Amino acid sequence: MSFVHLIIFIPFVAALLIPFFYKYLSRIHTGWFVLPIPAVLFVRLAAEVPLVAQGEIFMHTMPWIPSLDINLAVCLDGLSLLFSLLILGIGTLVVLYSIFYLDKEHEALGNFYLYLLIFMGAMLGLVFSDHLMLLYAFWELTSVSSFLLIAYWYQRKKSRAGALKALFITIFGGLSMLAGFILLSSGMGTYSIREIIGSGKEVTLLPQFFPAMLLILLGAFTKSAQFPFHIWLPDAMEAPTPISAYLHSATMVKAGIYLVARLTPIFGGTMPWFWLVSLVGLVTLFWGSFSAVKQTDLKAMLAFSTVSQLGMIMCLLGLGSAALAEPLNIMSSLYPAAMLTAIFHLVNHSTFKGCLFMVVGIIDHNTGTRDIRKLGGLIRLMPLSFTMMMIGSFSMAGLPPFSGFLSKELFFTSVLHIARLDIFRLETWGVLFPVVAWVASIFTFVYCMILVFQTFLGKYQPQKLEREAYESSWGMLLPLWCWLF
Template identity: 55%
Template sequence: MFLAAVLLPFVAVLLVPWLVPVLKRRTGWVLSLLPLALFVYFAGYLSQVAAGSPVEVHYAWISRLGINLSIYLDGLALLFVLLITGIGFLIISYAAGYLGEQENLVNFYSFMLLFMGSMLGVVTTGNLLVLYVFWELTSVASFLLIGFWFHREESRYGALKSMLITVFGGLSMLAGFILIYLMSGSFEIREILARGGDLTSHPYYIPALILVLLGAFTKSAQFPFHIWLPNAMEAPTPVSAYLHSATMVKAGLYLLARLTPVLGGTPAWFYLVSGIGLLTLCYGSFMAVRQTDLKALLAFSTISQLGLVTALLGFSTELAVAAAVFHIFNHATFKGALFMVTGIVDHETGTRDIRELGGLRQKMPVTALVAGLTAFSMAGIPLLSGFVSKEMFFSSSLSLPAQGLAGWLFPLMAVFGSIFTFFYCMMFVFNVFGGKPTETPAHPHGDPWVMLWPPLLLALINVVVGLYPGVVEHLLVNPAASGTLGQSVTAHLALWHGFNLPLLMSAAVILVGLLLFTRQKAVVAFVEGVQNHRFNLNVLYDRSLVWLNDGATWITKVQMTGFLRDYLVFIFLWFVLSVGGTLLYKGGLNLVTLDLSPVGPYEVVLALVLVGAALGVVLLPTRLAAILSLAGAGAVVFLFWVNLRAPDLALTQIIVETVSTVLFLLAFAHLPELKKEDAPGREKFVNVLVAGASGLLVTLLMLSGNATGLFDPVIADYYVQQSVPLGGGHNVVNVV
């Protein structure tokens, strides 16, 4: 039943082509019942999981490779499952009002359900390799949804960019998973977690950590891999609200949280994860200030907030982890609502350009209220849920075990990023809904309730949780934090902790943010000036694609010459360099224990004749002579088998050689006249060198293989011993 619930969205994809022609725009209302039902189903496990009893289901799949369909639902996984299904219900309902019938609704809802199922698979699977499969499926679904309006060049560009960056990270992560398997002996997450911090002392720890972090950082848009997320805003607004705010971009955060007990707790983890997280927080909030498109502003805002959570996971203290999972919940609610508000503004006014908007509170008062509540929650205004998690963030940064530079730099970075977060939140609310009404391409007629109720519900959640944070403390936050650290966490969430340094930091953020907002034009101009002079990662990405294409073109010109000789040289040269180089580096050749049989005069004569025949094939000037020389080489091999008393092989050899010679002679009559090959001396030298090296390497491999006993007992001895009792014959070859 549990596995069926996880896979149900994939089944629903098959129904979409049948529902849309009948229900049209109402399809979203019907399909939204699926995530709602899943939300209710999984919410039934809240008490069990909070009591410390995770759900574990195991289905054998490819057991020999350690790949099983395992389900592991603890507090951490359940938090993400409820966000995926709960936000999914609201977003799909919202999409029913946002998308018109002229859109390709079959594709849209199919891709959304594909993503939902993939994301559920990521957070519920108990096997790393299965996690990787679902992980890449989320990238595929994201690619399809970003490119939903594929007739737009910007959509195609954004889709490809997200795919290339996240798939690069996914492949790196897969390599990291393999290293974790080599360290732990298992792909099962439960078994890996049982090892705790034992893996941190393994020689593979640092490479595994870096590779896994590449996967997490690319997925969760951490600096410098954040560049795909702003371009992903070319997707329809429901996609941005669901994938690129509330769920998909948090897959990397889930991975970090899930593997914290295994990879965390080291200086490398602390400085890499926390450092990159705080850098991303500051960079994202700073760059959000200069954006004029509301979705672009929210994109950089998302980058910044993901950096905040990443930093908290890097701190890895109980308070920090509790703050991280709480802020994951908060961010999903207020950012999902803000994206939906942006969609409403665009839908009603025909523009998302902040410079063209203003005074919308008069025509859309409830929308303005929702925008204010959720934006101020993100800004950390008291009485809202974002304030509580922001206070916990400040407290965590002040209680770091690190001394020296990080001890004071990290809290300063936290304050810096929060100031600009406050600034752009003020921009979002007052530049769009405050001031005097402006002329827009379309004229709003009021609050569109068919799209407004989902963000309104999320705004109310921010208010309720802000006033009474204890409602999520015992059932969501503490179980998720316990699942992250692998030990019981009993953090206390409260709106008021008295007058302390974190409260002073919050007050400083608000005061400085207000001061900067009064000088909005000067601040934006300053940020734009910094942007214009900084190193542009997007330019580097674009140029890297050009360099990649140019490099591939050059390689193709070098390799695809149209001459068979060149292709053979490339193939055998690669064989010699890769296999021979590996053997030399690893010292894999074993000729010391080689036990050779005595060589008689017959073998010597036959070997010399065989060499002469082989040389004749390549040196004789006519095709007929070459064919006869080739037949002679086959005849010598036949005599070898006779000399070794293997009549069955000898008969097979002579039959094959006879038939082959006849076929060559038949084809010979239809071939053009053989021309003398006039190759330059350098080409002939390369031919001899590659051919000689290939032959020598194969000979050495054969001799080394005969001298090395890879199995005990030796396989050849086993067949000799068992030929009669098991096969009933003395001829081992026939028995085999």
């Protein structure tokens, strides 16, 4: 068994032990036993960064169902390493935050950390999988475990409804993706993702190429809350804030992004892939930012902003795929620019959005409300939370000198570049990209300013709050500072 297999299995083994820790060591918060698991795994994987940066790829296979040619085939390369570090690094901060956010006297912590570890292991298995059927198995496990996490407060009707909506939409997309995988593997004669990528343009000659692509994209779009499948994500905000921060800013919603990035070398360079990925991403970018401006609940505003930012990343992946078309020399600089911008903004989004969710969690925890109509004037009482909200919001708005400014400018560079190309009928429709991107950026700036100024400035209204506002403890603030710095 390789160390990659161990990294996948350890969270599942730890999940099996959680009930025993919870039962026999109830005096101590269960989170303290869970915290070392993602932290140690993160350090172990970070040690592989120098080798992977030099181009090393680690491939390992273990037999699972030999009669069906299904193996536990895993691959550690640059893309899977980046996503796994996000899963474990952000998972560590979420666990630390949850220790101070969730009261061990009133919450079912055994269930919470059991579901969280299962989800963490499923996400690690998903990004490391080199076998299409193995990827699908972990894909659906993330849907089931996220259902359990979203419905953690199952006594609440909205939590149950949000969990069911997320489950139905993502499971539907997953089944579509499975059908696409079967079509693709039957035509290529292999389940290995790397072998299919290595076949070059041979895959485009398959008669089932187009239906396989449509079915796989349907799975990616449902998972990453792309329009019109985005409707599950705002309802999933009924989960506790640590869950929202983990699932819907850094991990689960990034699974579809990962799938598109991983399969772009297979399907990229074709007109259907380019227009489907980039146009769906562009529409999602606009609709998410437009919807966010209209929200009065801070978490709902962040949910729609997540939809918008995911649309931007998806659009960039679509734009970068155009460089795989012929003639390659026309667009030789577009592929690395757009694809690297997508990955760069993915990391940016994971950091500032996770931070923003945690700040909103602090506001809700310490005032009893997330309604911006009841908030205001909190800067005097919560100066540290205001600082973190300002940094995260300004980065999301793309203001200098924050990292979000760089990714937004690179995004604008990509859409301007793509509008000048003469392939895929871009000479006619390419102007849509910079125009829609510019309009969406205006809405993005507006809701980011609402998050900061309407919440923390203005008049303090204690009579509208459930409890007197106060700054949070160091335990809830420390993950925020670690997240951004």
